[in-house]
Amino acid sequence: MDRRCDRRRHPPAADVSTTTEHRTREPVQESPSLDVGKALRADPRAMAVRFAAGALTSIVAGVLTLLAGPRIGGIMLAFPAILVASLTLIYREEDAHEAREDARGAIAGGVALTAFAVVFTALVGHTSGPVTLLIAAVAWLAVALGLYRALWWR
Amino acid sequence: MPGDYVVSPPGNTFERMHNILTLAAKGLCGGLLVVAFALLSEGLSPKRFAGLFGAAPSVAIAGLSITLIAQGVPDAHKDTIGMIAGGIGMTAYAAAVVPLLRRWGAKRAASGALTAWIAAAIAAAIPLLLT
Numbered sequence: 001m002d003r004r005c006d007r008r009r010h011p012p013a014a015d016v017s018t019t020t021e022h023r024t025r026e027p028v029q030e031s032p033s034l035d036v037g038k039a040l041r042a043d044p045r046a047m048a049v050r051f052a053a054g055a056l057t058s059i060v061a062g063v064l065t066l067l068a069g070p071r072i073g074g075i076m077l078a079f080p081a082i083l084v085a086s087l088t089l090i091y092r093e094e095d096a097h098e099a100r101e102d103a104r105g106a107i108a109g110g111v112a113l114t115a116f117a118v119v120f121t122a123l124v125g126h127t128s129g130p131v132t133l134l135i136a137a138v139a140w141l142a143v144a145l146g147l148y149r150a151l152w153w154r
Numbered sequence: 155m156p157g158d159y160v161v162s163p164p165g166n167t168f169e170r171m172h173n174i175l176t177l178a179a180k181g182l183c184g185g186l187l188v189v190a191f192a193l194l195s196e197g198l199s200p201k202r203f204a205g206l207f208g209a210a211p212s213v214a215i216a217g218l219s220i221t222l223i224a225q226g227v228p229d230a231h232k233d234t235i236g237m238i239a240g241g242i243g244m245t246a247y248a249a250a251v252v253p254l255l256r257r258w259g260a261k262r263a264a265s266g267a268l269t270a271w272i273a274a275a276i277a278a279a280i281p282l283l284l285t
Contacts, residue, residue, distance in 0.1 A: 059215020
């Protein structure tokens, strides 16, 4: 039987993976790689769920900005709605181990997200808007990759 | 007086339409950028590396771009002060959800860890928002 269909009918228990569990501080042996074909074969329904999560978070952040001011609305710019959706989908389509691995990566991603906000706050008004966004995005990528390299890539 | 009627000042109608269009643009751009980062994440391995992009600033880039165009630099600056607190909350969320996924199912763990996001974001927001 198809593994994915089977998992949908019988969702896995919290920890049924037979894969060796890595602790958060343990390095990952596999080198990072990008498979464009795999990305293009992504499940459209899963992408629709993520689109809805992203759109809803953006709108809620905008409404909060209108009601309570930009500082309060800004907090929602880092609301983990997408991570909630991703973890739930990964857990259902793959297993609990893969969901935990994804969440471990998001710890470094969260630190990088904070760096994005700090860099943007420091630079906006001193450089043009698009340049500030670009520098903040580069800072996010640099911190995310730097943390991954330092913590887990051997 | 008969014949008199209340008409909203043109500024209010314009402002309301402006707000609705701004929200719609933020929603559309936020959704599209999230899908773009999700597709990238799908193609990446190992899963821990792909997870970096689960916390990508997709909603922030969309929201800040529209804010810069529609409201200007001061609002974008205030947005990112709040976002620093949210980012600290995101890190706390990801750290909390790992052990929770070991004990509970996905939905319970993913939603339960939101308390870590709320607690960390509030703790970080208090000093940031008071300055």
